[in-house]
Amino acid sequence: MSPAALEITSIGKTFGGVTALDAVTLRVQAGTVHCVLGENGAGKTTLCDLVYGNYRPDTGSMTLYGEPYAPARPAEALAAGVAMVHQHFSLVPTMTVAENLMLGDGLRLRLPRRRLEARLAAIAESYDLRVEPDTVVADLPVGIRQQVEIIKCLVRDPRLLLLDEPTGVLAPAEIDALLTTCRRIAAAGKAVVLVTHKLGEVAAAGDAATVLRNGRVAGGGPLSKLPTRELVSLMVARSPATLDPLLAASLGLAPADLETTVPSIRLSPQDRRKKAALRLSGVTVVRGDGTTALDGVSLTVAPGEIVGIAGVEGNGQSELAAVLGGALPVAAGTIEVGGADLTQAPPRRRTEAGLGVIPEDRLLDGCLPGMTVADNLCLGRLSEFRRFGLLNRRAMDRAATAVLTDYAVRAAGPRAPLRSLSGGNQQRVVLARELALDPLVCLLAAQPTRGLDIGAVDAIVGRLRAAAAHGAGILVISSELSELLALSARVYVCYRGRLLGPVDSDSPTARDDLGRLMSGTDS
Amino acid sequence: MSAVVDLLAGGVTMAVPVLVAASGELVSERTGILNLSLEGMVLTSAFAAVYGSGQTDSPVLGTLCGVLAGLVFAGGQAVLSVTVRANQMIVGIAANTLALGITSYGSRVLLGDAQGRTVPGFQPLKVPLLHDIPVLRQSGLAYVALALVVVLGVLGSRRTGLGLALDAVGADAAVADQAGLPVRAVRYGAVLTTGLMAGLAGAQLALSEVHAFTDNMTSGLGYLAIVAVIAGRWRMVPMMLACLFFGVAQALQFTAPAMGVNLPVAILVVSPYLIALLAVSGLAGRSRAPAALAVPFVRKG
Numbered sequence: 001m002s003p004a005a006l007e008i009t010s011i012g013k014t015f016g017g018v019t020a021l022d023a024v025t026l027r028v029q030a031g032t033v034h035c036v037l038g039e040n041g042a043g044k045t046t047l048c049d050l051v052y053g054n055y056r057p058d059t060g061s062m063t064l065y066g067e068p069y070a071p072a073r074p075a076e077a078l079a080a081g082v083a084m085v086h087q088h089f090s091l092v093p094t095m096t097v098a099e100n101l102m103l104g105d106g107l108r109l110r111l112p113r114r115r116l117e118a119r120l121a122a123i124a125e126s127y128d129l130r131v132e133p134d135t136v137v138a139d140l141p142v143g144i145r146q147q148v149e150i151i152k153c154l155v156r157d158p159r160l161l162l163l164d165e166p167t168g169v170l171a172p173a174e175i176d177a178l179l180t181t182c183r184r185i186a187a188a189g190k191a192v193v194l195v196t197h198k199l200g201e202v203a204a205a206g207d208a209a210t211v212l213r214n215g216r217v218a219g220g221g222p223l224s225k226l227p228t229r230e231l232v233s234l235m236v237a238r239s240p241a242t243l244d245p246l247l248a249a250s251l252g253l254a255p256a257d258l259e260t261t262v263p264s265i266r267l268s269p270q271d272r273r274k275k276a277a278l279r280l281s282g283v284t285v286v287r288g289d290g291t292t293a294l295d296g297v298s299l300t301v302a303p304g305e306i307v308g309i310a311g312v313e314g315n316g317q318s319e320l321a322a323v324l325g326g327a328l329p330v331a332a333g334t335i336e337v338g339g340a341d342l343t344q345a346p347p348r349r350r351t352e353a354g355l356g357v358i359p360e361d362r363l364l365d366g367c368l369p370g371m372t373v374a375d376n377l378c379l380g381r382l383s384e385f386r387r388f389g390l391l392n393r394r395a396m397d398r399a400a401t402a403v404l405t406d407y408a409v410r411a412a413g414p415r416a417p418l419r420s421l422s423g424g425n426q427q428r429v430v431l432a433r434e435l436a437l438d439p440l441v442c443l444l445a446a447q448p449t450r451g452l453d454i455g456a457v458d459a460i461v462g463r464l465r466a467a468a469a470h471g472a473g474i475l476v477i478s479s480e481l482s483e484l485l486a487l488s489a490r491v492y493v494c495y496r497g498r499l500l501g502p503v504d505s506d507s508p509t510a511r512d513d514l515g516r517l518m519s520g521t522d523s
Numbered sequence: 524m525s526a527v528v529d530l531l532a533g534g535v536t537m538a539v540p541v542l543v544a545a546s547g548e549l550v551s552e553r554t555g556i557l558n559l560s561l562e563g564m565v566l567t568s569a570f571a572a573v574y575g576s577g578q579t580d581s582p583v584l585g586t587l588c589g590v591l592a593g594l595v596f597a598g599g600q601a602v603l604s605v606t607v608r609a610n611q612m613i614v615g616i617a618a619n620t621l622a623l624g625i626t627s628y629g630s631r632v633l634l635g636d637a638q639g640r641t642v643p644g645f646q647p648l649k650v651p652l653l654h655d656i657p658v659l660r661q662s663g664l665a666y667v668a669l670a671l672v673v674v675l676g677v678l679g680s681r682r683t684g685l686g687l688a689l690d691a692v693g694a695d696a697a698v699a700d701q702a703g704l705p706v707r708a709v710r711y712g713a714v715l716t717t718g719l720m721a722g723l724a725g726a727q728l729a730l731s732e733v734h735a736f737t738d739n740m741t742s743g744l745g746y747l748a749i750v751a752v753i754a755g756r757w758r759m760v761p762m763m764l765a766c767l768f769f770g771v772a773q774a775l776q777f778t779a780p781a782m783g784v785n786l787p788v789a790i791l792v793v794s795p796y797l798i799a800l801l802a803v804s805g806l807a808g809r810s811r812a813p814a815a816l817a818v819p820f821v822r823k824g
Contacts, residue, residue: 052701054701054822073700073822074700074701074702074703075703075704075705078703079703084701086701090697090698090701090702091698092690092691092694092695092698092699093694094690094694094811094814095687095690095691095694099681099687102684102687103687103688103691103699103702103704104702104703104704105684106684106688106703106704106705107684107685107688107704107705107709108683108684108685109678109683109684109685110683110684111682111683111684111687152702
């Protein structure tokens with residue numbers, strides 16, 4: 001038997017006392033697509049980083065096509081024939097495609113333009129991937145950028161290609177194309193490692209899979225012997241039958257795979273005609289460079305209703321969240337919350353009117369990571385904790401402790417810096433703060449489950465549903481289509497700054513309809 | 524007519540050290556390292572060049588001393604900016620204050636009686652035809668330094684792998700690292716290039732133009748060079764024009780009276796800095812600074 005393309009033997013890595021990987025063993029055959037599965041935080045990205053030379057393992061060893069392999073830096077991994085597509089884009093946006101593709105050639109004086117053209121022609125021939133080399137990367141749509149990332153790897157003719165969650169920012173059709181490309185690369189005799197947490201992608205493209213859970217190998221093998229149900233229980237250590245449909249959705253399983261129905265709150269037309277929790281009329285936002293980020297967006301969220309907004313990133317969802325929070329000025333149109341006009345209102349007045357906002361980037365816009373949990377929870381309503389003109393720290397701690405217990409936040413205490421909490425626990429704190437608004441008329445949750453593990457997704461979603469049941473209107477912006485379908489009754493799509501839809505999430509063709517709207521093939 | 528020629532000739536002479544220093548700084552800023560210490564680098568180099576020239580009676584050896592001082596200074600800046608990842612603004616301000624103090628003190632200790640006195644320097648080259656054109660009447664050192672500026676401009680352009688690497692490291696060091704580029708080596712090389720050019724600029728100022736060292740003799744030349752980089756929007760040719768413009772503005776204070784313009788001297792002295800300020804504030808909104816300027820790099824983990 002020929003040696004495996006990549007053999008990882010009992011590799012381990014700890015970061016400051018936290019074990020990221022523990023005795024992980026993995027064997028990838030040339031000519032196959034090997035999927036590495038796991039929840040967020042299971043150690044998938046750390047594994048990629050070890051193979052690509054970003055870190056060195058604490059224990060264990062690797063071989064590449066039978067030879068000992070221990071890269072100290074990415075340059076060494078590239079020299080050994082290993083290439084990686086990163087979770088986040090790794091192209092220089094101000095450069096052209098060709099310039100980006102030639103970067104890896106190091107500090108040479110002459111640029112190998114001829115050779116690049118020949119390679120691009122060969123890649124177009126064998127993988128059906130084509131790019132315009134003289135376009136500036138910043139001008140390309142995300143789907144094409146992802147193709148450039150893959151071409152950037154293929155230009156070097158690697159023996160092993162790592163893809164770390166490459167589909168996060170892609171529309172459904174683009175995901176299919178990417179998976180097809182993976183198959184073609186494997187068919188050309190190369191080894192492909194596809195890291196993902198979506199089971200649908202595994203079924204579509206994989207030959208074999210390894211499931212990671214809490215940094216350990218939970219199981220794996222050829223996919224012919226591993227049905228989807230088995231993979232689910234390996235990933236989350238629960239039987240799929242007991243899985244909430246929404247959790248299943250966050251794994252990329254269609255509800256049909258689990259034969260359960262989605263409970264969601266539906267409103268009669270009369271209910272909708274009551275005073276809207278949130279009403280946007282013709283909201284237009286212009287970016288600093290004069291381009292239009294949002295183009296006449298109109299939308300109504302009734303009290304008690306959960307409305308979803310889908311879309312490929314960069315189509316205006318971020319701006320929609322920012323304009324609601326008061327971080328961006330409105331060029332035209334109006335924003336009303338509970339009947340009050342907040343179009344020009346500063347954030348403080350929005351809060352008073354009952355508009356809660358969970359921003360897209362919680363660490364950057366949603367909280368102060370360097371301050372304590374109590375500070376973060378109470379900062380917006382310090383007047384409640386004033387005594388003789390000074391802050392009553394004890395009262396703040398008591399209030400914070402109550403929230404920590406209520407929301408099952410794992411933290412050292414109310415005085416722990418927010419930064420010391422895990423992503424899921426930070427999100428619970430931000431959510432708790434916004435849900436504590438009194439009255440809560442409308443809540444905007446932008447990417448509320450991004451980067452969270454299943455337990456945290458479960459808790460966050462439960463809270464959102466409870467808030468809706470208490471009469472708040474909830475607007476959820478997410479790039480996870482399955483989550484939106486499971487959570488909301490109506491789903492709109494942001495496409496190039498315009499709001500398309502809505503699609504009724506009960507409709508049997510909802511997923512396909514949304515996919516078409518997201519990629520702009522149906523307008 | 525002759526006043527205009529004088530103005531241009533004086534402007535070019537004033538512009539040469541600014542341009543030489545700015546071209547080195549441009550390389551460094553494109554990789555994301557801001558050397559606010561450029562002022563101190565040029566001042567220290569000028570001092571070292573005068574001391575070396577006075578000791579050896581050879582302006583060439585003096586120039587080498589100046590370049591060496593620039594490289595040592597830049598080496599320290601590189602260690603602090605790249606390896607230690609210190610705040611580049613703070614390091615720059617501290618380094619400039621230090622350089623001013625050390626050179627002022629050093630000139631009293633080392634130059635002693637020779638303080639402010641003329642040392643062997645360079646004379647304008649006597650090249651047959653060039654010598655007749657006042658604007659081009661420059662020293663050999665100036666020509667060597669300007670040739671290096673051109674070499675830097677060509678090697679660092681986007682048409683070479685080197686130039687691409689500079690811009691990639693300055694745009695996003697993490698991306699460059701993942702593409703296999705040696706980020707730290709590129710940044711060290713760029714800062715040392717700044718040191719080399721600052722050394723030549725200091726030697727040019729002290730040995731070709733003044734032939735002596737006086738306290739704080741650069742008086743903002745290094746800062747002007749940094750402003751020229753910004754005003755030129757991190758591109759070679761616009762930066763050269765900015766340097767020339769600043770040079771002419773500086774020469775104005777000497778030639779304006781001869782041209783019959785009666786402005787208070789104070790206004791003429793301050794004018795290049797005022798113009799620089801306007802240039803930067805007017806361009807700030809649309810400037811295209813390297814995205815990772817003054818952002819230190821460390822591989823995640």
